[in-house]
Amino acid sequence: MRLDKIIARSRIVDLRSADLEGALDELVRVSVGKFPDLKPEALLKGLLARESTMTTYLGFGVALPHVRVKMSRRYVLAIGRSRAGIRHDGAIADERVHLIVMLIAGEKARDYLQVLASIARQVREPELVESLINAPDLDSLFERLVGGFGGIRPVQAQQNRINRLMLREAERVARGAACRVMMVFGDTFIGGIEREALQSRLKTILVTRNPIEPSEDKDAFADTIQVRSFSSQRMAQLRSAILVALTRGVIAFNDRVCCIGGTTGSNQFDTLIVVDIEREFQTLLTGSTADLLPADVKPEVLERVIAVATELGVEGREGRPVGCLFVVGDTDKVTTLTKPLVLNPFHGYKEEDRNILNPFMDETVKEFSSIDGAFVIRGDGVVESAGSLVQATTDSDHNLPSGLGSRHAAAAAVSVAADCISIVVSSSTGQVTLFRRGVMLPLTEKRR
Numbered sequence: 001m002r003l004d005k006i007i008a009r010s011r012i013v014d015l016r017s018a019d020l021e022g023a024l025d026e027l028v029r030v031s032v033g034k035f036p037d038l039k040p041e042a043l044l045k046g047l048l049a050r051e052s053t054m055t056t057y058l059g060f061g062v063a064l065p066h067v068r069v070k071m072s073r074r075y076v077l078a079i080g081r082s083r084a085g086i087r088h089d090g091a092i093a094d095e096r097v098h099l100i101v102m103l104i105a106g107e108k109a110r111d112y113l114q115v116l117a118s119i120a121r122q123v124r125e126p127e128l129v130e131s132l133i134n135a136p137d138l139d140s141l142f143e144r145l146v147g148g149f150g151g152i153r154p155v156q157a158q159q160n161r162i163n164r165l166m167l168r169e170a171e172r173v174a175r176g177a178a179c180r181v182m183m184v185f186g187d188t189f190i191g192g193i194e195r196e197a198l199q200s201r202l203k204t205i206l207v208t209r210n211p212i213e214p215s216e217d218k219d220a221f222a223d224t225i226q227v228r229s230f231s232s233q234r235m236a237q238l239r240s241a242i243l244v245a246l247t248r249g250v251i252a253f254n255d256r257v258c259c260i261g262g263t264t265g266s267n268q269f270d271t272l273i274v275v276d277i278e279r280e281f282q283t284l285l286t287g288s289t290a291d292l293l294p295a296d297v298k299p300e301v302l303e304r305v306i307a308v309a310t311e312l313g314v315e316g317r318e319g320r321p322v323g324c325l326f327v328v329g330d331t332d333k334v335t336t337l338t339k340p341l342v343l344n345p346f347h348g349y350k351e352e353d354r355n356i357l358n359p360f361m362d363e364t365v366k367e368f369s370s371i372d373g374a375f376v377i378r379g380d381g382v383v384e385s386a387g388s389l390v391q392a393t394t395d396s397d398h399n400l401p402s403g404l405g406s407r408h409a410a411a412a413a414v415s416v417a418a419d420c421i422s423i424v425v426s427s428s429t430g431q432v433t434l435f436r437r438g439v440m441l442p443l444t445e446k447r448r
Contacts, residue, residue, distance in 0.1 A: 007149060009142045011078040015086065015100070021048060023086050024065060027078040027102045037071050043104065054353055054360060055090025061098040061133065062123045063088055064359075066116060068105045075115065076104040081133060081141060098133045099123065113357040113381075114300070120359035122149055166260060166269035171200055174258035177274045181251050183207055183242075184221075185235055185261030188269060202258075205250060207241040223250045226303075228310055234271045235261045240306060240443050242275060243434070246292055247299040253292075254278050281441070292436065294329035294419045296379030302328060302421065304356050305377065306432070309423050310444055311362075312369055313430040323427025325374040325407050329420040331384055334376055337417055341373045342387040355381040369425075374410070392417040400440065411435045 011030050017023040024047050025040075032038040046067040050056065056065045085096025101123055105112045123129060128148045135141035174182055182200055186193045186208040198204060206221040209228045225244050227237040238259060245251045255277050262270040281292070293299065305326050316322050327334050345368055346354045355361065356377055365375065365383070373387040390410040400408055404426075411422035415435040422435045429446040 006075045006077045007079075007142070007145055008077075009139070011076070012138055012142050012145070013078075013080050014138065015080040015082040017082075017086065018084070019087050020051065020063075020089075020097070023080055023082065023097075023100055024048070024102065027080050027100065031076050031078045031102070031104060035071065035073065035076065038069070038076070038104070043067065043069065047102070051089075053349075055088075056360065057088050057090030057097065058120060058124060058359075060124065060126055060129045061085070061096065062129055063090070063097045063100050064103065064116070064120055064123065065100065066103040066105065068107055068109075068112065071104070071106045074106050074109040077119075078102045078104075079141075079145065081135075081138075083133070099129060113352070113355060117357060117359040119149075160268075163269050166272065167198060167200070170258055170260045170269075170272055171202070173272060173274060174200075174202055177256055177258065179256045179258040179274060181205060181222075181255060181257045183238075183245075183257050183259040185237065185259065187237075187264045188262040189265075189267050205241075205245060207237050207261075209237070223248070226307075228307055234263055235259060235273065236445070238273070238275070239280075239441070240310075242277065242280070243292075243441070243443070244299070244303055244306075246277070246281070247302055251277065253281065294379060294421060296419075297329040297421065298380060301356060301377070301379060301381040304381065305423055306434075306443060308356070308362060308365055309425050309432045312366060313425045313432045313444060316430075317366055317370055321427050321430060322369050322425065323407055324369040324425050325390070325411055326377060326423045327374050327388075327390070327411075327414055327418075327420055328377045328423070329379045330418040331376060331378045333418040334414060334420055335384070337392040337414055338374065338376060338385075338388040338390050340385065340387060341389050342371060344385045344387070345371075346383050346385060351382045354383045356383060357381045374414075374422075390414050408433065408435075408440070412438045412440065415439075 013026060013030055015023045015026055017026055025044055028040045028043045032040050046069065047065050050067060051065065057063045080100045082098055085098055088097045091097060101119060103116060103119060131144050132141055135144055170182065180203060182202045183205045184193060184198060186206050203222045206224045207227060209226065225241050227240045227244065251257060257275045257277065259273045259275060260269055262268050293302065305328055309326060312322055312324060368386045371387040373389050375386050376384045376388050378384060392414040400412060408424050411424045412435050414420060415422045416438040424433045431442060431446045432444045434441045434443055
């Protein structure tokens with residue numbers, strides 16, 4: 001859903017309180033006015049209870065308190081700004097919270113974690129946060145919020161001679177090669193690219209690293225795939241984007257895809273590639289797209305794990321490279337093939353709080369990535385354990401390239417022994433590699 005649809009000017013306030021409880025009470029009071037089924041005391045108690053369990057501080061002076069309650073509406077969003085700053089136990093050192101984004105969700109809202117993650121992605125953009133905090137008045141703050149959450153309208157592809165030529169030839173190549181789908185790498189253009197600029201009658205998929213919201217425009221892209229890229233190489237997101245499209249069912253294993261893009265931010269198309277999916281992924285596919293994704297694994301869970309793994313591969317942890325292993329799906333079987341190396345840090349927490357789709361899990365997972373052993377993750381995203389030793393063995397010869405160690409061997413073995421996907425981050429190269437049925441698929445290039 002579009003986040004700008006749940007923002008109301010009446011629920012945007014300048015906070016007077018200097019502490020978190022007082023600030024939350026102010027936001028609760030402005031939220032319940034039009035909704036008599038919301039009880040302020042119960043809301044405040046629920047918000048504070050969650051804060052005592054897990055911090056909702058995101059960094060950059062932003063906190064995202066949230067709670068689920070029984071109510072008729074799906075969501076209520078209230079936003080408070082404090083120029084002086086508010087004390088928050090989750091903040092580092094002397095940091096103060098200057099922006100509190102409070103989300104109240106109805107118990108029947110099925111996309112709760114996705115909405116929470118969307119908000120978190122938006123308010124992690126330093127430029128947007130700074131503009132909100134420094135807005136001269138609340139009306140300006142509201143306008144900037146709507147612009148930020150609704151998405152600034154992307155610029156159209158500059159219609160210069162080369163771009164027109166590339167688009168025209170991409171259409172001809174796609175039809176000549178019997179491509180059913182065109183994949184456009186939107187980061188080529190500053191601010192992205194609009195569907196109208198392409199003028200293609202083929203099914204068109206946008207690939208971008210930017211936070212995205214489903215569009216309500218009938219002329220929009222057939223699908224939009226968010227894949228973070230930390231490389232300056234052209235179409236660095238290609239393999240991960242095709243994998244995500246396959247698991248979503250947007251493309252089929254026997255499709256050909258025409259891809260067009262260029263150097264990030266160059267505003268210039270300069271590369272055209274035709275990808276034969278069956279040939280590119282022949283070692284992973286055995287006849288159907290469904291076989292690529294384990295039966296119990298949701299596509300959005302795999303996408304999220306890939307995103308976290310990619311960030312770890314590039315950023316490491318506290319300036320140091322880290323290596324880690326994620327095993328996703330078929331948890332009942334995987335559990336029999338693992339044993340704990342340490343006490344399970346996720347034991348006893350609510351499933352909602354330890355779901356990989358929850359944006360507050362990012363830092364938790366990254367913090368525990370330094371523990372030896374694997375993360376075991378259910379197909380619905382719930383993290384069952386960390387620090388698990390994988391003891392799977394198979395008679396298969398995985399033919400792993402030289403230089404790969406025990407972590408990659410364990411990932412290959414468990415992907416054969418159970419109906420799961422394993423994803424490895426290499427501590428030496430930062431490369432992210434996916435394993436399915438013992439076959440490896442590098443998703444990112446090696447760090448130089």
